Amino acid sequence: MGSLNNIIQGHFNEFKSLFVKDENLVFLSRERICNNCPLKTGNSCNSSKYIHPLTKEFSNYRKQGFVRGCGCRLSAKQRAKGSSCPAGFWGGEFKNESIKG
Numbered sequence: 001m002g003s004l005n006n007i008i009q010g011h012f013n014e015f016k017s018l019f020v021k022d023e024n025l026v027f028l029s030r031e032r033i034c035n036n037c038p039l040k041t042g043n044s045c046n047s048s049k050y051i052h053p054l055t056k057e058f059s060n061y062r063k064q065g066f067v068r069g070c071g072c073r074l075s076a077k078q079r080a081k082g083s084s085c086p087a088g089f090w091g092g093e094f095k096n097e098s099i100k101g
C-alpha cells in the first residue's frame with residue numbers, strides 16, 4: 001500500500017510542478033511587460049506618471065484617456081495572481097481559478 005501512496009503522491013507532485021511552472025511563466029511574462037513600460041521606475045509603477053492604454057503614449061501629466069501608475073511595488077504585485085496592470089497590459093490570467101494568491 002505504501003508504494004501505491006508513493007505513486008499517487010508522485011502524480012500529484014508532477015501535476016503540481018506543471019501548474020507551478022505555468023504560474024511562473026505568467027509571472028515572468030508580467031515582469032517582462034513591466035520592464036518595457038515607461039511607468040516602471042525602479043521596482044515601482046510610478047504613480048506620478050501616466051500612460052495611454054492603447055497608444056502606449058507616456059506623459060508626466062494627467063490627460064484624457066491616460067491611466068495613472070498604481071504606485072505598487074512591482075515584484076510583489078506581479079506575483080499576486082489576482083492583481084492587474086492599471087493600464088490593462090496584464091492581469092486576469094488566473095480568473096478561472098478558485099485559488100487566489
Ligand code: SF4
Nearest residue numbers: 034037039040045085
Ligand atoms: S503595472 Fe502596468 S502600467 Fe505599471 S509598470 Fe507594469 S505594465 Fe506599466
